[in-house]
Structures are given as structure tokens and as C-alpha cells.
Amino acid sequence: MGILDGKVVIVTGAAGGIGKACALAAAREGAKVVVNDLGGSIRGDEGSAAAAQATVDEILAEGGVAVTNSDSVSDDQAAQGMVDQALEAFGGLHAVINPAGILRDGMFHKMKADDWDAVVAVHLRGAFNLSRAAVTHFREQGEGSFVHFTSTSGLIGSIGQSNYGAAKMGVAGLSRILAMEGAIKQVRSNVVAPFAWTRMISSIPIKDEAGLRNVEMMRDHMRADQVATLAVALASPRTQDVTGQIFAVRGNEVILFDQPRPIASVSRSDGWSAESLVASGLPALRSRFFDLSGSPEVFNYDPV
Numbered sequence: 091m092g093i094l095d096g097k098v099v100i101v102t103g104a105a106g107g108i109g110k111a112c113a114l115a116a117a118r119e120g121a122k123v124v125v126n127d128l129g130g131s132i133r134g135d136e137g138s139a140a141a142a143q144a145t146v147d148e149i150l151a152e153g154g155v156a157v158t159n160s161d162s163v164s165d166d167q168a169a170q171g172m173v174d175q176a177l178e179a180f181g182g183l184h185a186v187i188n189p190a191g192i193l194r195d196g197m198f199h200k201m202k203a204d205d206w207d208a209v210v211a212v213h214l215r216g217a218f219n220l221s222r223a224a225v226t227h228f229r230e231q232g233e234g235s236f237v238h239f240t241s242t243s244g245l246i247g248s249i250g251q252s253n254y255g256a257a258k259m260g261v262a263g264l265s266r267i268l269a270m271e272g273a274i275k276q277v278r279s280n281v282v283a284p285f286a287w288t289r290m291i292s293s294i295p296i297k298d299e300a301g302l303r304n305v306e307m308m309r310d311h312m313r314a315d316q317v318a319t320l321a322v323a324l325a326s327p328r329t330q331d332v333t334g335q336i337f338a339v340r341g342n343e344v345i346l347f348d349q350p351r352p353i354a355s356v357s358r359s360d361g362w363s364a365e366s367l368v369a370s371g372l373p374a375l376r377s378r379f380f381d382l383s384g385s386p387e388v389f390n391y392d393p394v
Contacts, residue, residue, distance in 0.1 A: 091120070092118065092119030092120030092121075093119050093120070093322070093323065093326040093328055094116055094119040094120045094121035094184075094185075094322065094325065094326055095119070095120035095121075096120065097120070097121045097122070097182075097184040097185060097325075097326075097327075098121065098122045098123075098124070098176050098180040098181075098182045098183045098184050098185075099116045099121040099122070099123050099124070099183075099184065099185045099186070099187060099325055100123075100124040100126060100159075100172050100173070100176055100183065100185070100186045100187070100188075100220070100224075101113040101116060101123055101124070101125060101126065101187045101188075101189075102126045102127070102163050102172075102186075102187070102188045102189060102190035102216070102220065103126070103127055103163075103188075103189045103190030103191060104123075104125045104126055104127050104142060104145050105125075105127035105129060105141035105142050105144065105145055106127075106141070107189070107286070107314050108189045108239070108284055108286055108314045108317050108318060108321075109127065109187075109189045109190060110145050110314070111313075111314035111315045111317065111318035112187045112189060112317075112318040112321045112322065113125050113145050113149065113156070114145070114148065114149060114152075114315075114318070115315065115318040115319060115321070115322045116185075116187065116322050116325065117149040117152065117154030117155065117156060118152065118154065119322055119326070121184075121185075121325075122154075122155040122156065122179075122180040123149060123154070123155070123156040123157075124156070124157055124159050124172055124175055124176045124179070124180075125142045125145045125146050125149070125156050125157065125158055125159065126142060126159040126160070126161065126163070126172055126190070127141050127142040127145070127159075127160060127190070128141075128160060128161070128162050128190075129141035129142060129160055138160070139158060139160035141160070142158045142159060142160050143158045146158045155180075157175065157179050157180075159171070159172050159175055162212075162216075163188070163190045163212060163216030163217075163219055163220060164211040164212050164215055164216050164219070165219070166219045166222070166223070168219075169216070169219035169220045169222070169223040170219075170223040172220070172223065173220075173223040173224050173227065177227070182231075183224060183227055183228075183234075184233060184234060184235065184325075184327070185234065185235040185236075185237065185325035185326075186220050186221070186224050186234075186235070186236050186237065187237045187321050187322075187325055188216070188217060188220055188236070188237065188238050188239060189239045189284070189321075190212060190216060191212060191213055191239070192208065192209060192212045192213075193209070193251075193254060194206075194208055194209050194253060194254075195250045195251055195253075195254070196250060196253075197249070197250055198252040201252060201253060205253060206252075206253045209253040209254050209257055210253060210256070210257045210260075212257075213254070213257035213258060213260075213261060214257040214260040214261055214264070217238050217260075217261045217264055217265075218264065220236075221236055221238075221264065221268055221279075224236070225268070225272070225277065228272070228275070228277045229272065229275040229277055232275055232276050233276050233277075233327060234272070234276070234277045234278070235277075235278045235279070235280075235324060235325045235326075235327075235329075236265065236268055236277075236278065236279040236280070237279075237280055237281075237282065237321045237324045237325055238261050238264070238265050238279065238280075238281045238282075239258075239261065239281060239282050239283070239284060240258045240259070240261050240262045240265075240281040240282070240283045240336065241254065241255065241258040241283050241284075242283050242285075242338065242385040242388070242389075243255040243258055243385070244256065244257070244258035244259035244260075244262065245258075245259070245262070245283060245336070245347060246383070246384060246385045246388050247382070247383075247384050247385070248384055248385060249384065258283075261281060262281050262336055265279040265280060265281045265334070265336075266279075266334055266349070269333040269334030270334065272333075273333065276330065278324075278329075278330070278332065278333035278334075279333060279334065280324050280332060280333060280334070280335045280336070280337065281335075281336050281337070282317065282320060282321055282324070282337050282338065282339060283336065283337070283338040283339075283347070284314075284317040284338070284339055285312045285317075285338065285339060285340040285341070285389075285393070286312050286313055286314045286316065286317050286339075287312060287313065287314070311341050311392070311393040312340060312341045312393055313341075316339055316341060316342065317339045319339075320337060320339050320344055324337075335347075336349060340389065340393050340394075341393030341394050342393070342394045343393065343394045353378055354375055354378040355375075356370075356371045356374045356375060358371075
């Protein structure tokens with residue numbers, strides 16, 4: 091008996107990396123899987139249905155049940171088509187696991203509008219499209235789980251990834267509100283920030299020894315299947331009480347992130363002027379400011 095027996099799951103970006111690991115894990119836990127992948131490059135170029143079909147073939151060879159979908163999550167009609175396909179092929183839909191993504195990195199002062207739009211379209215608009223397509227069905231059946239993917243590039247910061255980081259922070263905000271609005275109907279939403287060696291990660295340029303060490307550590311100790319294990323657990327109705335959370339997976343470590351809450355304040359009974367804020371207000375808060383450390387500095391210990 092698997093934790094997804096009798097359930098139907100859509101997994102996006104499932105031709106490789108984390109998406110493929112999620113699709114395989116969901117099928118092994120008993121789910122019928124719609125395997126989605128555009129089949130393109132990490133930049134989001136058009137590809138081939140053969141990429142998703144290869145994952146389907148692997149699931150079928152293991153005795154699982156799956157069908158192929160090669161549409162883009164950035165297209166709202168295509169996202170609706172994924173939901174319709176699940177309903178038509180398998181008679182239901184119970185979870186959406188959405189790691190599909192692309193990268194178009196660059197320093198912000200050199201960022202092209204097309205590269206900004208493309209990344210936001212896949213990550214943030216894609217999360218909206220799939221959620222909007224599935225949410226009414228989830229609410230009507232009184233059950234459903236969204237497992238979206240964020241990134242420490244947004245939660246903490248990563249130089250050269252302003253488009254990606256902004257989109258991924260947007261996904262975290264969307265997931266939180268999906269969880270709040272869905273609670274009364276038992277519709278859940280969580281996000282996962284993955285640490286894993288994938289095709290996307292391997293494309294990031296290595297600029298110094300610290301970057302090389304970080305890449306080597308990820309390649310050797312942080313796998314896509316470790317991330318998939320959490321994603322599948324969150325998709326299961328057995329985690330019905332887990333919603334609105336931000337997780338990370340780093341090797342064998344599952345991390346719960348905090349979420350923005352007030353940590354300090356300053357006030358004056360007669361109100362602030364710009365001058366008084368500069369002179370005393372902001373300096374009073376300075377000890378609580380966050381520095382500009384990136385993800386490698388925050389996660390500066392070896393993975394478990």
C-alpha cells in the first residue's frame with residue numbers, strides 16, 4: 091500500500107531532474123500520473139513529447155500507470171488541458187506537483203525584458219495557471235494538494251537571478267494564499283525549495299572556489315529523489331494538516347523556513363520626519379537588519 095494509492099497526480103517538468111523523480115516516486119506510491127514536460131532546453135525552448143514519454147515508459151516498466159503531456163505550463167489553456175486530461179484518463183485529480191522551470195540568468199543591469207518575462211511566465215504564471223485550472227475541482231471534491239516549488243534564490247537571494255528569484259518569491263506568496271483560501275475546503279498548498287543536482291543547476295557558471303565547492307557538494311550529496319520524497323509526502327492526504335508552509339530539502343535534511351513577521355519597530359508620538367528617521371529611527375533598527383549573504387553563506391555546512 092502506497093501513500094498515494096487511488097490518487098491521480100499531475101507532475102510538471104517531469105522529463106528529468108526533480109520533476110522526473112517526483113513522477114517516479116508518485117507512481118511507486120500508487121498514484122496514476124500525468125507526466126508533463128515541454129521537452130525543451132533549460133531556457134524554455136520548444137522540445138519534443140519524447141522527453142515526457144521516456145518517463146512514462148519508465149513508470150509503465152515498473153508496473154505503474156501514467157500518460158504523457160508535452161504542453162507548456164505558461165499557457166493557461168494548456169494547464170486546463172492537463173487537468174482535463176487527468177479527469178478523462180483517470181477519472182479524477184487529487185494533487186499537482188509543479189517543479190517545472192527554466193533559467194535565463196544574468197546580472198540585473200544587463201537583464202533583457204524577454205528573459206525576465208520568460209522566467210516569470212514559466213514559474214509564476216505557470217503556478218497560477220495550474221492552480222487556477224485545478225482549484226475549482228479540488229474545492230468541489232473537498233480534497234486537493236498543491237506542491238509548488240520556490241527557491242532560496244528568492245527566499246535568501248542569489249546574484250544573477252533577479253528574474254528567477256522574483257518569480258520564486260511570487261510562487262511562495264501564491265501558495266500561502268491558496269492555503270488560506272482553501273483551508274475551509276481541505277485544499278492544501280505548500281512550497282519546497284530544493285537543493286539537488288539537476289540540469290538547471292549544472293548550467294550555472296562557477297566563478298570561484300566557493301562556487302566550485304558548493305556545486306561539488308550538491309552534485310555528490312543532494313539528489314533529486316530526496317526532494318521528491320517530501321513532495322510526494324505533501325501530496326498525500328495523510329498530510330492533511332500540513333498546509334501554508336515553506337520547506338527546503340538539502341540531502342537528508344528537511345528544513346522548515348520561517349515566514350516574514352514583524353521583528354522590531356520604532357515609533358514616535360509626534361510622528362517621524364525623514365530627518366529623524368535618518369538620525370535615529372533607522373539606526374535603532376540596524377542591529378536587526380539582514381545582511382547580504384546568499385544561499386551558500388546561509389547554508390554553510392555540509393549536507394546530512
